[in-house]
Amino acid sequence: MTDKKPRRAPVPVGDVVPGDPPVPITVWPVPAPQAGETMSNAMGVRLVHNLSHPSNLIIDLTVGPQLARAIIGTQRRAHLNLTNPGERCPEPATLIVSGWPPHEAAALEEFFTRCRPNLLPGGCVAVLLPHDDVALPVDVVVAAKRTGLMYLQHVVAADRPPRRGLRAHLDIHTDVLILTRGTTTQLGDGYE
Template sequence: MTDTNRHSAPLPVGDVVPGDPPVPITVWSVPAPQPGETMSDAMGLRLVHNLTHPSDLIIDLAEGPQLACAIIAAHRRRHVQAVRQVGWGREAATLIVTGWPVDDTASPVAFFGRCHASLVPGGCVAVLLPHGDLILPVDVVTAAKRARLAYLQHIVAADRPPRRGQHAQLDIHTDLLILTRSADQAQGGGGDV
């Protein structure tokens, strides 16, 4: 017997921008960064292992040695860059990692334009924001979209993982926005994302 009634998928609810597909939100249980640093060691390891493959190039704009240690341990290659440098090297990167706000005289859109130009198609920019400001992630995503980067994923980093069967509030310390340069842009798709 064939079911002739077709059911459509449920409409997404939550943090959805009209006209955009919903962005998945993931929780990572990692320690908070030390004052003056962008991330903890565990966060650096998760970023490198989840977003790159061996021998991929990573542009490190983060404060502190955590990402560099993770890159070396995972056998990736890296460029340590000052944000204000005009060029970030001739070779396109798979991942660019930065804290926010960037110490840059350019506008956020211009910064993300440099990121877009420095990424391989399908490459990602990971922007780490201190948790708590509700407007800042929206401003970052808006600037990135104006630079033709797509909003791929939102990761919240919390000190304590949620436990099954217990009602506990997460101790969120970092919002991690993953932005990407669409792979179809290299094939002439190039329109706004």
Template sequence: MDLVPGDPPVPITVWRTARSGGDQHATVSARLAYRLVAAYSRPGDTVVDLTDAHVLDSACLRGGRGHHPAWFTTASALVVGRRTPERPAGHDDGGDDGPHDVRDWFGDDLTDPGPLPDDAPSVCPGDGGDPQGRTSLVVATWPLDAADGAANRARLGRLLAACTRLLRPGGCLVLVVGVPAGAVATPEDFTPVVDAAAGSGLGYLQHIVAVAADTDGDRFTYHATDEELLSLARATGADEFLLHLRVHADLLVFTRRGGERRG
């Protein structure tokens, strides 16, 4: 759990999550969706998807997870929908956007299809049964409401309260930090979120930096020299410009206290 109980910092992990095709500007890319599902759930587990456009559905269905779309109402109430039905054989759910086997991208270390000792079944009934107390993973994009700070706080409260009922012991809530369209990413203090989660019985487990930048071996290329910037300015014909490239997403991972994470 927390290195300092109840407070940041927590372990920081870097994930490489290359983007391709139509998800260049998506907050949760196809590859990131697959990695989240693979790392924080197992075949047969239940996943509640609060992301924009419910982008975890393909990864869940291919990986044998039960996928439940969720959303906020205009009054900031959280609604969890019925389980997404299995797709018929031969259905094309996105072509080459994701692998049919998560091991194609991440190896065997993130999957363990074997039985879980001393663990109750976590599969929701196929007819869309209640996921409360059975959910292994809840994923939402942050902020929950980019336009209204008061609504954002209300939605966070509703989400945290719901997670205390939805998550099984050791289940995880992942907040994927996005940048609103047209905005420039700036440093942000997530202490209020961590404190609110702690007040709801969720411990701050991990901080993940999902990097989509180009790499040279194990080195990330993140700094441009003055000469490179001048060359770019001459090439574009711009006298003055602001160059900002969002090359990563921050993921805040919280887990329900009272149970150990299965790793």
């Protein structure tokens, strides 16, 4: 006789933190950035279209004109820096986009501590990392969580899309970590 007890699902391994649901991983087929720049034009357009609405404020902490072009072309508004630790924008933003490390090479948690009060509830921080250090995305996510941000999505940017039915190597050049501020305000946020 065989035992007909229901089997439990296997315990997930990999990029899962106990108590946290796994985040979706998405592939965006966009060109790699030019040397010394954060992103390509196509990446800028994808970020702006996917993570904001017309007339939303976006904080641009990237190197190169690509995100600024996408902001202007889609009728969003921009603020260009968060250099001082206590600095606040005149209004909260829907999206903050930064390459890594940020311009002033702030510590991980310090950077997210600056970002969080400048985000609307439900707003996102998109951090673009070169795809060459497997530990860095984990360090970025841990630091963001310590400052009250949640890991929402992981985008891998590759030069060409995967093709159905073919085992092709994805030429990933950028990891984009999408982190979000919860949709409820906490005391001390200042934007209620």
